[in-house]
Amino acid sequence: MTAASVVLEMCDVEVSFGTEVILKNVNLKINQGERVSVIGPSGQGKSVLLKTMSGLITPARGKVFIEGRDWKSLRGEDLKHILSKVGMLFQKNALFDSLTCGENIAFPLREVTTTGEEEIQKKVKSFLDAVAIPHALNLFPDEISGGMQKRLGIARALALEPEIIFYDDPTAGLDPITSKKIIELICDWQNKLHSTLIAITNDMNRAYQMSQRILMVVDKEVIEAGTPKTILNNSDPRVHQFIRGELSGPLTALS
Ligand SMILES: Nc1ncnc2c1ncn2[C@@H]1O[C@H](COP(=O)(O)OP(=O)(O)O)[C@@H](O)[C@H]1O
Ligand SMILES: [Mg+2]
Numbered sequence: 001m002t003a004a005s006v007v008l009e010m011c012d013v014e015v016s017f018g019t020e021v022i023l024k025n026v027n028l029k030i031n032q033g034e035r036v037s038v039i040g041p042s043g044q045g046k047s048v049l050l051k052t053m054s055g056l057i058t059p060a061r062g063k064v065f066i067e068g069r070d071w072k073s074l075r076g077e078d079l080k081h082i083l084s085k086v087g088m089l090f091q092k093n094a095l096f097d098s099l100t101c102g103e104n105i106a107f108p109l110r111e112v113t114t115t116g117e118e119e120i121q122k123k124v125k126s127f128l129d130a131v132a133i134p135h136a137l138n139l140f141p142d143e144i145s146g147g148m149q150k151r152l153g154i155a156r157a158l159a160l161e162p163e164i165i166f167y168d169d170p171t172a173g174l175d176p177i178t179s180k181k182i183i184e185l186i187c188d189w190q191n192k193l194h195s196t197l198i199a200i201t202n203d204m205n206r207a208y209q210m211s212q213r214i215l216m217v218v219d220k221e222v223i224e225a226g227t228p229k230t231i232l233n234n235s236d237p238r239v240h241q242f243i244r245g246e247l248s249g250p251l252t253a254l255s
Contacts, residue, residue: 005031009028009063009065010053010064012027012062013064022045023220024220028224035197036197036214038214039201039202042202044218058072067085084113086165087195088168089156089170093152096141100140105123105128105155127158132151136148154167154170158193170186179203183206218247
């Protein structure tokens, strides 16, 4: 068997907004096909980390490599090619309110692929089926429930059948049963596509359910918290405090 290949690597990354440093000394590697979750108190930089990994935020220092390519160096067709392999679910779904649910899924296919219209329509229907909201095709996002909007966001993130998929808090604001189902959906698709999955969650049960490795963002740094099996042996008190619900972010940062 060949060694797993690294799909994402961050080297000495520092992210700041103006003079405020949000993340520093970030060094990590994620292998192809891995399922990684990112935990940590609110407002510590989990979303910023995910956006930096996915090329949306350029770090002040250090490098972020996606499939061995520095995000900063990617332009034109090369950039489009990499973007066609990446899917993202944003924390607040970032659905297009003025597009129907079907058009929301078609959007990335139109943006970064040359897929024909007939094929696009087929894909849109199959993804709406896959996330169990076939009736939403011609509805607008605000005409469906919060759980369904999350499913739609996932369908849009999956539309390109991405090799690397980023989920920002896919179960935020959902009830426990819907949350469990959403994670099952995410895991089923990860299995089907053999993709690399990187997901933020504040819910340890969901982190245990979906990931093989857990990272934690705390005090501006990213630490290896462990695997679902080893995390309780971690010697860092912040990991235990977080698991017990004793370590939370400032209230103002809750979103
Ligand atoms: N675009 C931005 N401009 C300025 N500050 C930002 C921006 N995005 C996030 N931040 C700040 O970065 C910090 C981390 O935010 P975020 O990554 O959203 O936290 P988390 O996802 O862990 O709750 C917060 O203090 C937030 O206010
Ligand atoms: Mg966030």
